[in-house]
Amino acid sequence: MHETKADKLAEISPAQNYLLAALPAGVKQRIYPQLELVKIPLGKSLYESGYAMQHAYFPTDSIVSLLYVMESGASAEISIVGNEGLLGIPLFMGGRSTPSRAIVQSAGCAYQLHEKGLQEEFNRGGDFHNLLLRYTQSLITQMAQTAVCNRHHTIDQQLCRWLLLSLDRLGTNTLNMTQELIANMLGVRREGVTEAAGKLQRAGVIEYKRGHIVVLDRPRLEELSCECYAVVKRETDRLLRYLPSRALHH
């Protein structure tokens, strides 16, 4: 048990995070030495509403949800961040905090970077700066689409969208999360997720068992999802296609 965990940690590298991987050599030289690998367990809160942040996090194999909790206690996810992105946007946009919380939705690792290191490199105004702003723009797209999705689409459709977003960030066809957790993220009742997931299971699209979901038919899942998944994916691909490091190859 102990050894497996150690092995897993050894497998992790900054290059697993797309943003870190995309940095040009010069930036890597300055940033990589400042990165600290941390394990982030399920349910951990990286940021609380209104509290000043001190670190940015670049997930490698973990997923973190940004979610709002309302006065009534009801909650809803506004975006999801995995190895394609980073957490801590207000550190460079300004404000150092947000009204939202950041909760680990799938345990794993992330590289931690202190605000000072982040801001110093950001303020150089080069590729790092531009990459972070482009990623932020893609996150804006995701939030905007979530707003519209919440307004117009059914739980059935939203569950599909959400599973796809999570799959993409984990790079597997297996998710470890309970229906209760998913319900909290979507901002709906657990019973609603049970029904929607039951339909998907009976249709042979997914298979699940006490917090363990296997996606059997991804194309079908994409068909059953609302357009929101594809819109966000297309836009994110467009925004992050010409990453600094790739530009070197052109």
Next chain:
Amino acid sequence: MHETKADKLAEISPAQNYLLAALPAGVKQRIYPQLELVKIPLGKSLYESGYAMQHAYFPTDSIVSLLYVMESGASAEISIVGNEGLLGIPLFMGGRSTPSRAIVQSAGCAYQLHEKGLQEEFNRGGDFHNLLLRYTQSLITQMAQTAVCNRHHTIDQQLCRWLLLSLDRLGTNTLNMTQELIANMLGVRREGVTEAAGKLQRAGVIEYKRGHIVVLDRPRLEELSCECYAVVKRETDRLLRYLPSRALHH
């Protein structure tokens, strides 16, 4: 009629837009000569989904909504921009376009700035850069809150929130917009707005008549609104409190 319009144009100045007003003298000297005052009529589209932008707009007395239109034709507003902000965020964040549209919701004027001038000043990395990023952060807050609001709050509450957002940006207690238009923004049926507005009128909070709304009791309107209005206002005030020009007085 002709004279009144001319008078109105003469009254407009860049200082009516909070962002333009907040710029330090040096930036003003470079930016103001590049600004072109334009009239923007109700319903005009400033940006279309997926089309590259060529100008940023700083509204003075107009309101513009960012809205998504779905495949089904259904729409929903994701944020609202008036004299506290600017349109054209992808010009400095990257991407030059978004999946959303920008539709004039309340006619008036705005100062137009060509992308080149915007980018040149932004790339200097000074107060202009920081101010625009902070404003973007406040817009992110608004979008996130809209997502949650769409999930959990009633039409009655959302109508109040929306009226308050619009009032703040116009600086009056009068709005000129039909229930049909409001319904499109909220992403609900026109009938739903008729009912909600009817309740507010019977309660003496507003008075309306064919596209003309007068707010009689603003404190009551704030009480009837969901928390979303206050959360966004508080956060926006926090983010934009220490504007560059104000910093000079400290």
Next chain:
DNA sequence: AATTATATGTTCTATATAGAACATAATAAT
């Protein structure tokens, strides 16, 4: 092996909103 905790399944009623069809009133156009 027995017990407890956790995750999921089922089923009821209540409610907000959608969808639809049509009525009425105010303004604009002829």
Next chain:
DNA sequence: ATTATTATGTTCTATATAGAACATATAATT
């Protein structure tokens, strides 16, 4: 003045989801 257009009001039914109460099944703990 008459007609057309636009904005608002009303009232049906249908439906998705919430709220609630409880059953069952699987895993963890003792």
